Amino acid sequence: MASVAGTTSLCMTSMSCSLKHTQGRISSVNSVSLPINGKSFPSLRSRSAPRFRVSCVAKPETVKKVCDIVKKQLALPEDSTVTGESKFAALGADSLDTVEIVMGLEEEFGISVEEESAQSILTVQDAAELIEKLMEKNA
Amino acid sequence: MFSFLGRRVNFEMNLCCFQRNFSAALPSLVPVSLPSKKETHLWYVLPDEVNSETLLNQYLEILSPYEKESIYRKHGHQLKKSALLARALVRATIARYQTNCQINPRSLKFRKNIYGKPEVDWQNDDDWCPPPLHFNISHTSSLVACGVTVDVPIGIDVEEKQRRIKNNILAFAKRYFSHEELQLLASIADPEIQHQEFIKLWTLKVGQEAYVKALGRGFSAAPFKTFTIWTRVETTVNFQHFEALDSEASEIVVESSDDPENLTNNWKFALLDLAGSHYAAICVEKDNSIGGETNAPMSLAVWKTIPFVEDERVSGTGAVVAISGSVKQF
Numbered sequence: 001m002a003s004v005a006g007t008t009s010l011c012m013t014s015m016s017c018s019l020k021h022t023q024g025r026i027s028s029v030n031s032v033s034l035p036i037n038g039k040s041f042p043s044l045r046s047r048s049a050p051r052f053r054v055s056c057v058a059k060p061e062t063v064k065k066v067c068d069i070v071k072k073q074l075a076l077p078e079d080s081t082v083t084g085e086s087k088f089a090a091l092g093a094d095s096l097d098t099v100e101i102v103m104g105l106e107e108e109f110g111i112s113v114e115e116e117s118a119q120s121i122l123t124v125q126d127a128a129e130l131i132e133k134l135m136e137k138n139a
Numbered sequence: 140m141f142s143f144l145g146r147r148v149n150f151e152m153n154l155c156c157f158q159r160n161f162s163a164a165l166p167s168l169v170p171v172s173l174p175s176k177k178e179t180h181l182w183y184v185l186p187d188e189v190n191s192e193t194l195l196n197q198y199l200e201i202l203s204p205y206e207k208e209s210i211y212r213k214h215g216h217q218l219k220k221s222a223l224l225a226r227a228l229v230r231a232t233i234a235r236y237q238t239n240c241q242i243n244p245r246s247l248k249f250r251k252n253i254y255g256k257p258e259v260d261w262q263n264d265d266d267w268c269p270p271p272l273h274f275n276i277s278h279t280s281s282l283v284a285c286g287v288t289v290d291v292p293i294g295i296d297v298e299e300k301q302r303r304i305k306n307n308i309l310a311f312a313k314r315y316f317s318h319e320e321l322q323l324l325a326s327i328a329d330p331e332i333q334h335q336e337f338i339k340l341w342t343l344k345v346g347q348e349a350y351v352k353a354l355g356r357g358f359s360a361a362p363f364k365t366f367t368i369w370t371r372v373e374t375t376v377n378f379q380h381f382e383a384l385d386s387e388a389s390e391i392v393v394e395s396s397d398d399p400e401n402l403t404n405n406w407k408f409a410l411l412d413l414a415g416s417h418y419a420a421i422c423v424e425k426d427n428s429i430g431g432e433t434n435a436p437m438s439l440a441v442w443k444t445i446p447f448v449e450d451e452r453v454s455g456t457g458a459v460v461a462i463s464g465s466v467k468q469f
C-alpha cells in the first residue's frame with residue numbers, strides 16, 4: 001500500500017515481472033524504497049522522474065519471451081528466477097552466450113540488432129526494450 | 140587423459156610477518172619471482188578440485204565488499220564458486236610476486252582503466268615503487284585462469300572445448316567473423332572439427348577479449364569483422380589458402396582490413412589446449428625495447444594451483460599444449 005502520487009504509481013502497477021514478491025516500505029510520504037530480491041532501490045520521489053529504471057516501455061510478454069530465450073541459452077532450470085532486472089553477467093552469460101541470445105532474439109522477433117546496440121544490453125529489460133524499439137521501426 | 144608430471148608442492152602453515160594480516164586459518168603465501176620482461180606466467184584453478192567449504196569461506200574473507208556483493212548476485216552455486224575463485228586467484232597471485240614489500244592479498248585494491256579493464260590500484264606508501272605487473276583473468280565454470288606479465292599488457296580468454304553452440308556455426312561466422320575466417324570454417328567438412336575450429340577462433344578472436352583486453356579496451360572498441368586472425372606460415376603468405384589454427388610453429392597474426400598497419404606487429408598471440416578441457420588464448424604486447432624480441436616465441440610458465448594451498452608447475456606437460464602461435468614453455 002504505497003501511496004505515491006503522480007505517474008510513478010502507474011508504472012508500479014504495470015510492472016509485473018520485476019515487482020512480484022516485493023514489499024514496499026514507506027519511510028516518508030515523498031519517497032518509497034522497494035526491496036527487490038533483497039536489494040533496496042533508491043527512493044522514488046513523487047515530484048521528479050524515478051531515478052531507477054522503472055521502465056514502462058517493454059511489454060511484459062516481451063520480457064517473458066526474453067526470459068525464456070535466456071533460460072534456454074544458459075540451460076537454466078525452468079523454475080529459476082529470471083526477471084526483467086536480471087543481469088546477463090549475473091546469470092553466467094559470457095560473451096558467446098550473449099551473442100547467441102541476441103541471435104535467438106533476432107530470430108524470435110524478426111529484428112536485426114547492431115553490434116553497438118548489443119553491447120549496451122546488460123539486463124533482460126534492456127533486451128526487451130531494444131526489441132520493441134526495433135520492432136516499432138520495422139512496423 | 141593427461142597426467143601431471145610437474146612437481147607438486149604442499150605448503151605448511153608457517154609464521155612470518157604475513158601472518159598477523161591474514162585471517163588466522165589461511166596459510167601464508169609462498170612467494171614467486173616476478174616474470175622477467177620476456178616471460179608470461181599463467182595460473183589456473185580447477186573449481187572441481189576446490190570443495191572445502193572452509194577454504195571457500197576463507198577466500199571470501201580476502202575479497203573486498205564490492206567483490207563479495209558481485210559474487211552474491213550471481214545465480215547458483217557453480218557461478219558463485221568460479222567467480223569467487225577468480226577473485227581469490229588474482230589477489231593471491233599478485234600478492235605472491237616478490238617485491239620489496241610484503242603484500243597482503245586482502246589489502247589489494249583494484250580499479251578499471253578508462254576502457255574498463257581491471258588493474259591494480261597500488262596504494263603508494265612513501266618511496267615504495269609498485270611492481271609493473273600486468274594481469275588479466277578469464278574463467279568458465281570449470282576453469283579459472285590468471286595471466287601475469289611485467290611491463291607489457293596481457294589479455295587472456297579461456298573457453299570450454301566442448302561448449303555447445305546453439306546457433307548454426309556458419310551463420311555465426313558470417314556475422315561475427317571476417318570473410319577469410321568464414322571461408323575457412325565453411326571449407327571444413329567434418330562438423331566436429333568445424334566446431335573445434337570455431338571455438339578456437341572464437342577464443343582467440345571474439346571472446347577475444349584476449350586481444351582487446353590486452354589493449355585495455357572494451358569489447359566495443361574493435362569491430363571484429365574488420366580483422367582476421369590467422370596463422371602465417373613462415374615461408375609465404377598466400378591469401379587464397381591459409382592454414383587452420385593448427386600450426387604450432389607458425390605465428391598468429393592479426394590483420395586489419397581497416398588499417399593494415401595498426402594491429403599486426405605489436406602483439407604476440409598464443410592458443411593453448413589447457414588442462415585437456417579448455418582452449419586458452421593469450422595475447423601479450425611485444426616489448427620492442429628488448430633486442431631480438433620481435434620474433435621471439437612467447438616464453439610461458441604455467442601453474443595449476445589452489446590458492447594458499449598448493450601449486451603444481453605444469454608447463455611442458457600434457458596439461459599445456461600449444462596449438463598455434465610460437466610458444467616456448469619453461
